[in-house]
Amino acid sequence: MPEKILVTGANGQLGKSLQDISRSCTDSCCFVFTDIGELDITHKGAVMDMLHAEKPDAVINAAAYTAVDRAESDEETAYLLNETAVANLAEAAVATGAFLVHVSTDYVFDGQSSVPYTPDHPVHPLSVYGKSKWAGEQAVRRSQAHAAIVRTEWLYSPYGNNFVKTMLRLADSRDSLRVVNDQTGSPTLAEDLARFILGIISRRQEIAGSETFHFSNRGATTWHGFASEILRLANKNCPLFPIPTKEYPTPAQRPNFSVFDLSKGASFLDMDIPDWKESLRKSMPQILYNYENSII
Numbered sequence: 550m551p552e553k554i555l556v557t558g559a560n561g562q563l564g565k566s567l568q569d570i571s572r573s574c575t576d577s578c579c580f581v582f583t584d585i586g587e588l589d590i591t592h593k594g595a596v597m598d599m600l601h602a603e604k605p606d607a608v609i610n611a612a613a614y615t616a617v618d619r620a621e622s623d624e625e626t627a628y629l630l631n632e633t634a635v636a637n638l639a640e641a642a643v644a645t646g647a648f649l650v651h652v653s654t655d656y657v658f659d660g661q662s663s664v665p666y667t668p669d670h671p672v673h674p675l676s677v678y679g680k681s682k683w684a685g686e687q688a689v690r691r692s693q694a695h696a697a698i699v700r701t702e703w704l705y706s707p708y709g710n711n712f713v714k715t716m717l718r719l720a721d722s723r724d725s726l727r728v729v730n731d732q733t734g735s736p737t738l739a740e741d742l743a744r745f746i747l748g749i750i751s752r753r754q755e756i757a758g759s760e761t762f763h764f765s766n767r768g769a770t771t772w773h774g775f776a777s778e779i780l781r782l783a784n785k786n787c788p789l790f791p792i793p794t795k796e797y798p799t800p801a802q803r804p805n806f807s808v809f810d811l812s813k814g815a816s817f818l819d820m821d822i823p824d825w826k827e828s829l830r831k832s833m834p835q836i837l838y839n840y841e842n843s844i845i
């Protein structure tokens with residue numbers, strides 16, 4: 550019997566990457582893709598009804614309030630999506646026996662570490678978004694659901710709006726670009742994250758209770774370094790200059806160091822995690838195609 554996996558937020562970057570992968574694994578898995586139109590995860594009754602009706606083996610929560618700067622002035626909605634709705638999913642997962650994969654963020658950390666963050670490093674979120682995502686993690690742990698919390702960072706894909714597409718657009722519309730060079734992290738292709746999550750689901754019997762994993766692509770850079778590689782691969786000749794964060798103020802404070810220790814997830818799945826430059830190179834043709842054809 551193929552595994553049945555229900556995905557929430559299926560029209561986002563992670564959700565669409567899962568949809569892509571689903572087309573080539575019809576033998577082992579069957580997917581139910583939902584976004585807000587099919588399942589608004591803030592509606593507790595609807596979440597419970599959907600899980601009782603579909604009886605999935607696993608649920609991947611790819612829905613979230615991801616507007617980091619807007620969250621500073623819209624705290625209520627950020628917590629509704631990132632905490633209350635996650636609690637709804639966790640409760641329904643417990644009631645129906647489904648394994649829950651909940652996706653979280655590097656923004657639960659303050660960036661003061663000088664070594665890569667392990668999953669058990671103490672958290673200290675700096676922003677409303679980071680605090681609301683931490684509250685969601687805690688809701689999963691409190692529920693005692695059989696679950697994996699997968700933190701990721703610097704996510705991009707051919708879909709939605711993300712840093713890669715923003716750099717392509719700005720390179721085509723400006724004389725030069727100025728990009729922050731004092732925040733370090735690991736760009737992560739949503740497709741690689743999706744494959745990691747499916748791997749975790751396939752080994753869920755080895756997880757007792759809940760576990761927290763870190764997943765990003767391997768290696769680290771700054772936003773400026775990331776932008777430089779994007780422009781090089783896309784053959785854009787726009788001049789690019791490094792700037793400090795203080796010259797690009799944003800409503801939400803971001804951690805200036807977000808590098809993850811990936812060893813727990815890599816050894817759990819016995820996998821080689823792709824380097825960020827390799828994943829960017831591999832995905833660039835599809836990103837460029839979608840960008841040039843205004844496909845989001």
Ligand SMILES: NC(=O)c1ccc[n+]([C@@H]2O[C@H](COP(=O)([O-])OP(=O)(O)OC[C@H]3O[C@@H](n4cnc5c(N)ncnc54)[C@H](OP(=O)(O)O)[C@@H]3O)[C@@H](O)[C@H]2O)c1
Nearest residue numbers: 558560561562563585589590612613615652654701702704
């Ligand atoms: N993007 C990053 O750089 C990044 C970094 C670290 C961690 N993460 C985490 O990774 C996960 C996936 O991120 P992503 O970039 O793929 O997110 P995304 O592209 O913003 O997708 C989120 C999806 O959830 C949908 N949604 C919103 N409200 C909903 C509701 N009430 N019920 C059901 N669906 C709803 C959104 O629909 P609308 O678009 O219509 O609102 C969207 O399709 C999130 O948990 C995020 O916090 C992301």
